Amino acid sequence: MERHVREVKKVAEELKSNGEIEAFSFGHDKRHYLIEFRVKGKWMSVPVAASPRTPYSANYARQQIRRRIRSM
Numbered sequence: 001m002e003r004h005v006r007e008v009k010k011v012a013e014e015l016k017s018n019g020e021i022e023a024f025s026f027g028h029d030k031r032h033y034l035i036e037f038r039v040k041g042k043w044m045s046v047p048v049a050a051s052p053r054t055p056y057s058a059n060y061a062r063q064q065i066r067r068r069i070r071s072m
Helices: 003-018 057-070
Strands: 023-028 033-039 042-048
Touching (some): 003 023, 003 033, 003 057, 033 057, 042 057
Antiparallel strands (some): 023 033, 033 042
16 A cells, blocks of 8 residues: 555544544545545545645545535
């Protein structure tokens, strides 16, 4: 697993330990890695680039997860 993917996984584990998300899984579709997470019994997903274009991919994933939670 690539370094930036491990960093994104650490972000998801941090959000789970803080209680912001209930559970998560890490998968892959044709183009991207996906973080699938459960909030209030509903599963959602956030794509993460397979190759990082910026050093902020972990922060971007955190922002996207929190944005999806707020939009519920």
